[in-house]
Amino acid sequence: MADVNRGNRPLSPHLTIYRPQVNSIMSIFHRITGAGLAVGFLALVITLLHASGTVEAARPSGWWLLALILFFAVIGLWYHFGTGIRHLIWDMGHGFDMEFIKNSSIAIAAVAGVLSLITLFVAIF
């Protein structure tokens, strides 16, 4: 009777009772930006379909919506880019000490901010 206690066993602590930590917050945002970038990817492809003459131009309000999505996608993309590189470093077995995690978190935020500003600057000017 291995399953006699099924559904009534003690559970491991849930995410919500932990005090937020820099690495848990960044991990969650890596996932949120990754899922959110699905919308950004769709917006990107719509601009390509329009530029290729495959679909007709949307109403001007549609363009503002696309621009707004792409604006947030730029920030989400460069954040996901930074945390993604850190995940690759972790996958190779490096950087598990708190010092690396804290320093790299600051670096990721700074790099994401600078790359976002450069991208927006390149687009506008």
Place this chain on the structure above:
Amino acid sequence: MRYLTDRQRVEGLGSAKEGVGHWWTHRITSVALVILTPFFVFPYANAIGHGAEGLQALYASPFHAIVGVLFVLVTAHHLMQGLQVVIEDYVHNTLQRTVAMLANTLFCGAVGIAGAFAILKIAFTA
């Protein structure tokens, strides 16, 4: 010593030898995207600042067309695998999960192919 029952050994069934396939493919696409993303995003941002004409001029270039098609297709695959993990983690009802998985695969496949088609159309008609 393999951990197989006699019956499994006779049937020849066991591990499909692709246990880490999903995870490993996700790493390969992420390494590819670390390289592709800067080469795609900055020229694209510059081009879209000039509207549809800017994008048409950009993808008339073979280099940017190839980078663009690679970025769009690799991103579609990476996105599909990432969203699949999220669905597996949070959607537990079998029917809902099957529908979500199917929608994810069809969405990423369709958007990826459409993006590649659009870039190639510009490249070949420029």
